[in-house]
Amino acid sequence: MRLIDLQQPIARLVRRAGPTRPPAAAFSAALGALLILLAATPPAQAQNTPMATKATALIIESAPLGEVIIHPQRELAASVMARNESKLSAEVSGVVLRWTAEAGSTVSKGQVLVDIDPVDFRLAVAQAQAAVDASLARFRQAEQQHQRAQALVAQGFFSQEAQVERATEVALKRSELASNRAQLAIAQRQLAKATLRAPFAGSVVERLAQAGEAVTPGSVLYVLAETGAAEVSASIAPADVAGLRRATDLVFATRGQNYPLRLLRVGSTVSAPARTQEVRLAFVAADAGQPPPVPVGSDGRLLWSDPQPYLPAPLLVRRGDAIGVFVEQGRVARFVVLPGAQEGRAAAVELPAETRVVVRGQATLQDGAAIR
Numbered sequence: 001m002r003l004i005d006l007q008q009p010i011a012r013l014v015r016r017a018g019p020t021r022p023p024a025a026a027f028s029a030a031l032g033a034l035l036i037l038l039a040a041t042p043p044a045q046a047q048n049t050p051m052a053t054k055a056t057a058l059i060i061e062s063a064p065l066g067e068v069i070i071h072p073q074r075e076l077a078a079s080v081m082a083r084n085e086s087k088l089s090a091e092v093s094g095v096v097l098r099w100t101a102e103a104g105s106t107v108s109k110g111q112v113l114v115d116i117d118p119v120d121f122r123l124a125v126a127q128a129q130a131a132v133d134a135s136l137a138r139f140r141q142a143e144q145q146h147q148r149a150q151a152l153v154a155q156g157f158f159s160q161e162a163q164v165e166r167a168t169e170v171a172l173k174r175s176e177l178a179s180n181r182a183q184l185a186i187a188q189r190q191l192a193k194a195t196l197r198a199p200f201a202g203s204v205v206e207r208l209a210q211a212g213e214a215v216t217p218g219s220v221l222y223v224l225a226e227t228g229a230a231e232v233s234a235s236i237a238p239a240d241v242a243g244l245r246r247a248t249d250l251v252f253a254t255r256g257q258n259y260p261l262r263l264l265r266v267g268s269t270v271s272a273p274a275r276t277q278e279v280r281l282a283f284v285a286a287d288a289g290q291p292p293p294v295p296v297g298s299d300g301r302l303l304w305s306d307p308q309p310y311l312p313a314p315l316l317v318r319r320g321d322a323i324g325v326f327v328e329q330g331r332v333a334r335f336v337v338l339p340g341a342q343e344g345r346a347a348a349v350e351l352p353a354e355t356r357v358v359v360r361g362q363a364t365l366q367d368g369a370a371i372r
Helices: 003-016 023-040 119-155 160-193 238-246
Strands: 061-064 073-082 085-089 094-099 112-116 195-197 202-207 220-226 230-236 251-254 257-266 277-283 299-305 317-319 322-329 332-337 356-360
Touching: 073 220, 073 238, 073 251, 112 220, 119 160, 160 195, 230 238, 230 257, 238 257, 238 277
Parallel strands: none
Antiparallel strands: 061 356, 073 230, 073 299, 085 220, 094 112, 112 195, 202 220, 230 277, 251 257, 251 299, 257 277, 317 322, 322 332, 322 356
């Protein structure tokens, strides 16, 4: 029944209530009659029946694994460092007479860097030399006496026991001579240490020596960096070490140029604050005997691409505590957990080449859902 069909019965009911009833009472009576009519009226047959609830397959889009994997480009801040950077220290006590090289200068192997006052060491050498000379004379005298004793023993004028004593004296003098010669060598070595020389060709990083300063063994006088043997140093997160080891396209990028590198070593120690490890790499050009193409102290970027296939971050979804990707298996979506995956980062993947990965509609999928 339509609303317009009820207007006339309501009006008649109101007129029947008569003028003697108050308006409110008349209205209440009319409303009650209307409700009775509505309750008695059978419901009209719906012209449009509700849609039957029927499970439908979800529409998604998938692509072959080979079309969606990527090889992430990695980069790290890096710098060129000398392979050898040595702190050259005094080996003897004394007063610095002079130094010869300033910071930033280059030095050759064997070049004198510092002279320490050698007077005391020269005196020690002279004293040791005198001891050697004296012991050598005594040794020669003992030998001569031993030879005469042997001749007298042969003639029967000297006892065998006396000859043995002469032989023992020769042995003692020989030992004394050897000891004094060792002391002379020590004194000569100490004298040589009074002169500090460059152990290799390099550049002076820092000069700490001061003329007139008293130094002791271990006092650092120079910091020297070896030239011709430069390496690239960078700090890397432990999670990226495996990819760096697999990479075959390592380069050092600086000033618009890329220089090929090869991995030398990865430090075993993880730094506490940054949780990184140091890596050292060599210039490929240096393997052919060429000098480093970039001077020590240059800054740049270490670049490489990870040969391990990765899935882009937008394809990953979280289900429970796991992060993974949906793949298409026939007409069913399957959730594959990717170990080590992190939200917002591409994840390494090891799936069969024929796998089809869901690339659209994965956000609302559940494992085992029908798809088309």
